[in-house]
Amino acid sequence: xxxxAKRSEKIKKEKKNLFIISALSVFExxxxxxxxxxxxxxxxxxxxxxxxxYFKSKEEIFDVIISxxxxxxxxxxxxxFTYFKQNRAPPISAVKSLFRGYAKIFRTKKETFxxxxxxxxxxxxxxxxxxxxxxxxxxxxxxxxxVKLSEFEAxxxxxxxxxxxxxxxxxxxxxxxxxxDFEPEExxxxxxxxxxxxxxxxxx
Amino acid sequence: xxxxAKRSEKIKKEKKNLFIISALSVFExxxxxxxxxxxxxxxxxxxxxxxxxYFKSKEEIFDVIISxxxxxxxxxxxxxFTYFKQNRAPPISAVKSLFRGYAKIFRTKKETFxxxxxxxxxxxxxxxxxxxxxxxxxxxxxxxxxVKLSEFEAxxxxxxxxxxxxxxxxxxxxxxxxxxDFEPEExxxxxxxxxxxxxxxxxx
Amino acid sequence: xxxxAKRSEKIKKEKKNLFIISALSVFExxxxxxxxxxxxxxxxxxxxxxxxxYFKSKEEIFDVIISxxxxxxxxxxxxxFTYFKQNRAPPISAVKSLFRGYAKIFRTKKETFxxxxxxxxxxxxxxxxxxxxxxxxxxxxxxxxxVKLSEFEAxxxxxxxxxxxxxxxxxxxxxxxxxxDFEPEExxxxxxxxxxxxxxxxxx
Amino acid sequence: xxxxAKRSEKIKKEKKNLFIISALSVFExxxxxxxxxxxxxxxxxxxxxxxxxYFKSKEEIFDVIISxxxxxxxxxxxxxFTYFKQNRAPPISAVKSLFRGYAKIFRTKKETFxxxxxxxxxxxxxxxxxxxxxxxxxxxxxxxxxVKLSEFEAxxxxxxxxxxxxxxxxxxxxxxxxxxDFEPEExxxxxxxxxxxxxxxxxx
DNA sequence: AATGAATGAGTGTTCATTCAT
DNA sequence: CATGAATGAACACTCATTCAT
Numbered sequence: 001x002x003x004x005a006k007r008s009e010k011i012k013k014e015k016k017n018l019f020i021i022s023a024l025s026v027f028e029x030x031x032x033x034x035x036x037x038x039x040x041x042x043x044x045x046x047x048x049x050x051x052x053x054y055f056k057s058k059e060e061i062f063d064v065i066i067s068x069x070x071x072x073x074x075x076x077x078x079x080x081f082t083y084f085k086q087n088r089a090p091p092i093s094a095v096k097s098l099f100r101g102y103a104k105i106f107r108t109k110k111e112t113f114x115x116x117x118x119x120x121x122x123x124x125x126x127x128x129x130x131x132x133x134x135x136x137x138x139x140x141x142x143x144x145x146x147v148k149l150s151e152f153e154a155x156x157x158x159x160x161x162x163x164x165x166x167x168x169x170x171x172x173x174x175x176x177x178x179x180x181d182f183e184p185e186e187x188x189x190x191x192x193x194x195x196x197x198x199x200x201x202x203x204x
Numbered sequence: 205x206x207x208x209a210k211r212s213e214k215i216k217k218e219k220k221n222l223f224i225i226s227a228l229s230v231f232e233x234x235x236x237x238x239x240x241x242x243x244x245x246x247x248x249x250x251x252x253x254x255x256x257x258y259f260k261s262k263e264e265i266f267d268v269i270i271s272x273x274x275x276x277x278x279x280x281x282x283x284x285f286t287y288f289k290q291n292r293a294p295p296i297s298a299v300k301s302l303f304r305g306y307a308k309i310f311r312t313k314k315e316t317f318x319x320x321x322x323x324x325x326x327x328x329x330x331x332x333x334x335x336x337x338x339x340x341x342x343x344x345x346x347x348x349x350x351v352k353l354s355e356f357e358a359x360x361x362x363x364x365x366x367x368x369x370x371x372x373x374x375x376x377x378x379x380x381x382x383x384x385d386f387e388p389e390e391x392x393x394x395x396x397x398x399x400x401x402x403x404x405x406x407x408x
Numbered sequence: 409x410x411x412x413a414k415r416s417e418k419i420k421k422e423k424k425n426l427f428i429i430s431a432l433s434v435f436e437x438x439x440x441x442x443x444x445x446x447x448x449x450x451x452x453x454x455x456x457x458x459x460x461x462y463f464k465s466k467e468e469i470f471d472v473i474i475s476x477x478x479x480x481x482x483x484x485x486x487x488x489f490t491y492f493k494q495n496r497a498p499p500i501s502a503v504k505s506l507f508r509g510y511a512k513i514f515r516t517k518k519e520t521f522x523x524x525x526x527x528x529x530x531x532x533x534x535x536x537x538x539x540x541x542x543x544x545x546x547x548x549x550x551x552x553x554x555v556k557l558s559e560f561e562a563x564x565x566x567x568x569x570x571x572x573x574x575x576x577x578x579x580x581x582x583x584x585x586x587x588x589d590f591e592p593e594e595x596x597x598x599x600x601x602x603x604x605x606x607x608x609x610x611x612x
Numbered sequence: 613x614x615x616x617a618k619r620s621e622k623i624k625k626e627k628k629n630l631f632i633i634s635a636l637s638v639f640e641x642x643x644x645x646x647x648x649x650x651x652x653x654x655x656x657x658x659x660x661x662x663x664x665x666y667f668k669s670k671e672e673i674f675d676v677i678i679s680x681x682x683x684x685x686x687x688x689x690x691x692x693f694t695y696f697k698q699n700r701a702p703p704i705s706a707v708k709s710l711f712r713g714y715a716k717i718f719r720t721k722k723e724t725f726x727x728x729x730x731x732x733x734x735x736x737x738x739x740x741x742x743x744x745x746x747x748x749x750x751x752x753x754x755x756x757x758x759v760k761l762s763e764f765e766a767x768x769x770x771x772x773x774x775x776x777x778x779x780x781x782x783x784x785x786x787x788x789x790x791x792x793d794f795e796p797e798e799x800x801x802x803x804x805x806x807x808x809x810x811x812x813x814x815x816x
Numbered sequence: 817a818a819t820g821a822a823t824g825a826g827t828g829t830t831c832a833t834t835c836a837t
Numbered sequence: 838c839a840t841g842a843a844t845g846a847a848c849a850c851t852c853a854t855t856c857a858t
Contacts, residue, residue: 048844050842124234162396455824565808569804577781601773608807649832664834
C-alpha cells in the first residue's frame with residue numbers, strides 16, 4: 001500500500017470512528033428506535049448520505065458498537081481463570097483485581113454498556129436474543145471460576161445459580177455505578193463487591 | 205350504581221383485561237416497538253378501533269401492564285422489614301420466605317417481568333428513566349433490610365452497594381429463571397439465593 | 409356472505425378500480441418511474457396510506473394494470489384460428505373482423521396498450537423481459553394463423569418472419585393509431601391492414 | 613490548432629467514446645433508470661468524478677448515444693428515394709438492398725437500437741416524446757418511398773398507413789432479430805421482408 | 817359498543833452531482 | 838486531469854390514531 005493510500009485508509013478509519021462515537025452518544029440518549037440517522041450525522045457534523053458510505057444500515061452501526069463487548073466482558077474472567085490454574089494462593093486479591101478490571105472497562109465503555117444492558121433487549125427480538133446469548137456465554141465463563149473456587153473450599157451451592165448471581169451483580173452493579181456518575185469510589189466498590197461475592201460464594 | 209350499570213362495569217373490566225393479556229403476550233414476543241395495534245386486537249379477537257374505546261394510546265396499555273410492578277416488587281421487602289421490626293429472631297427463614305415470595309410473583313407475572321427488565325429500557329428515554337426509577341426505589345427499600353440485618357451482626361460494607369447487589373441479583377437471577385423455564389427447582393433456587401446473599405451480606 | 413358483507417366487498421372492488429384508473433392515467437402521462445404514489449392518490453382523491461390497504465406496492469398496481477393484456481392480445485388470434493379450423497371459406501372477411509376486434513380493444517384499453525408497448529420495457533429489466541415474453545407468446549399464436557393461411561395457398565416465406573411482421577404491425581400501427589387520436593377512420597385502417605397483410609402473406 | 617492540442621483533442625474523444633461504449637452496455641442490460649453512474653465508470657475503469665469532466669449529466673450520455681440514430685434510420689430510405697428519382701427500373705433489388713442496409717446498421721448498433729426501441733419510451737415523458745418524434749419522422753420518409761412506389765403501379769391504400777406498417781415492421785422485426793441473436797440468417801430475413809412488404813404494398 | 821377504512825406525518829435509504837485534494 | 842468522499846433532496850412505505858357507519 002502506498003503512503004498515500006495508507007493515509008487515506010487512516011482518515012477513513014477516523015471518520016468511521018467519529019460516526020461510531022456520535023451514534024453511541026445519541027443511541028445512549030434517545031435509544032436506538034428513537035434515534036434518527038440525521039441525529040447521528042448532525043452530531044458528526046456531516047451529511048446523511050455520507051454515513052451510508054461507511055455503514056450500510058442503521059443496524060450495522062449498532063452492531064459495530066456492540067461487537068466486541070462480549071469478548072471484552074468475558075476476557076477478565078478468562079484471565080482470572082488462567083491465574084487460578086497456575087496459582088494455589090488465596091484468591092481474594094485476584095478477585096479484587098478482576099473487579100478493578102471491570103471498573104475500568106465499564107468506565108471506558110460507559111455508553112456501550114448502558115446501551116447493552118439497559119436498551120439492547122428492547123430494540124427488537126433479534127437483539128434481545130443476542131443480548132441474552134452474550135449474558136449466557138458470560139455466565140458460562142463465570143461458572144468456571146465458581147467451580148475453581150470450590151476447589152479451595154468445599155461448597156454445596158449450585159454453581160449455575162452462583163454464577164448467575166455473579167453475572168447479575170457485575171452487570172447490575174457496574175451499570176448502576178456508571179449511571180450514578182461513578183459513585184461510590186472505585187476502591188470501595190471493588191472491595192465491597194469482592195467481599196460480598198467471595199463470602200457469598202465460599203463460606204460454608 | 206344500579207345493578208345493570210355494575211354489570212356493564214364488570215364486562216368492561218373484563219374486556220380491558222383481555223386486551224392487557226393479549227398485549228402482554230405480544231409485547232413479550234415482539235417487543236413494544238415492533239408490536240402493531242392490530243397484533244393485539246387480532247389476538248383479542250376484536251377490531252383496532254375497539255381497543256381505542258378502552259385505552260387512549262399504545263403507551264397507555266404498556267403503562268397499565270407495568271403499573272403495579274413497582275409496588276409488587278417492593279411489597280415483599282416491605283413485609284420483611286415489618287417482620288424485622290417486630291422480631292429479633294434469626295432471619296434466615298424470613299429471607300427464605302422473601303425469596304419464595306419473589307419466585308411466586310415472577311412466576312405469576314412472568315411476561316411482565318421479562319418486559320420490565322429486558323425490554324422497557326429500550327423503548328424510549330421516558331421508559332428507561334421510569335424503569336431505572338423503579339429499580340432505584342426498590343433498592344432503597346432493600347437497603348432498609350440491609351441496614352436492619354446489620355443490627356443483628358455488625359458489618360462494614362457500604363449498605364448502598366450491598367443493596368444494589370441484592371437488587372441486581374433478585375432481578376437478574378429471577379429473570380433468568382423464568383427465561384430458563386423455571387429451572388432449577390424453586391426450592392433449590394430459594395435456598396441458594398438465601399445462602400449466598402445472607403452470607404455475602406452478613407459474615408464478617 | 410351476508411348482504412352487508414357483499415356490499416362492502418363491492419365497494420372495495422370499486423375503490424380498487426378507482427386506484428387502477430388513476431394509476432393508469434398517471435403512469436401513461438409521467439411513466440412508471442416518474443409517478444409518485446401521491447400523484448395516484450391525489451388523482452383518486454384519497455390518501456397515500458389508503459392505497460396501501462388495496463395494493464402492497466407500486467409494482468403491484470402496475471402488475472394489475474398489465475395483467476390480462478397478454479390474454480387479451482392473444483384472444484383475437486385464437487378466435488380466428490378456431491374459425492379457420494372450421495371453415496374453408498376465403499379468409500379476407502375473417503381477417504378484417506380480426507382487426508376490427510383489435511381496433512376495439514386498443515380503443516378501450518388505450519392507456520394500457522400505450523404503457524405496455526411504449527413504456528414497459530424501460531421500467532426495469534424484469535418488466536422488459538416480461539414485455540418481450542408477452543410479445544413472443546403473441547407471435548407464436550400469430551404464427552399458427554400464418555401456417556393456416558398457407559394451407560389456402562402455398563407460400564415460401566419463413567412463417568416465423570411473417571408472424572413477426574404481423575405482430576410488429578398490429579402493435580406498431582394500432583399504438584400509433586391511438587396516439588394519433590384514432591386517425592385515420594377505423595374502417596379505413598382495418599381495410600388497409602387486412603389488404604396489406606393478407607397480400608403480403610399470401611400472394612405468390 | 614497545434615499538433616499537441618490536436619493530440620489531446622483526440623485522446624479526449626477516445627475517452628469520451630469509452631464512456632459511451634460502457635454506458636451503452638450498462639444501459640442495455642439494466643435500463644437507464646437502474647443504471648448507476650458508478651456502473652458506467654467501473655466498466656470504463658475510471659472514477660465517478662472523471663465522467664463529469666466529459667458529460668454534464670447522465671442524460672447527456674444517453675442523448676449522445678441516441679443522437680444520430682434518427683439520421684441513421686432515415687438515411688437508408690433517403691438513399692432509396694434518391695435512387696428512385698433517378699431510376700425507373702423495377703425496385704425489388706433496390707428494396708432488398710435497403711433492408712440489407714438496415715440489417716447492417718441494426719447489427720452494428722445492436723445495443724443502441726434495443727435501447728431506443730424497447731427502453732427509451734419508459735425513461736420519462738421527454739424521452740417518450742422524442743422517441744415517438746423520431747419514429748414519426750422516419751415514417752414520413754418511408755411514406756415518400758411508398759408514394760414513389762405507387763408511381764410504378766397504381767394502388768389504393770392510404771399511404772400513411774402503409775408507411776406505418778413498413779416502419780413498425782422494420783423496427784419490430786429487426787429489434788426481434790438482434791434480440792434473437794441474429795436468427796434467422798440475414799439473407800433469408802432480407803428476402804422475406806422485401807417479399808412481404810413489396811407485395812403488401814404494391815399488388816392490386 | 818364494534819368495525820376497519822382512511823389519514824398523513826414520519827423515516828431509512830439512494831444516488832446524481834459537486835469539489836477539495 | 839483524476840479521484841472518491843461529501844451532499845441532501847427525494848420517495849416508497851408504515852402505522853398509531855380517528856371516525857363514519
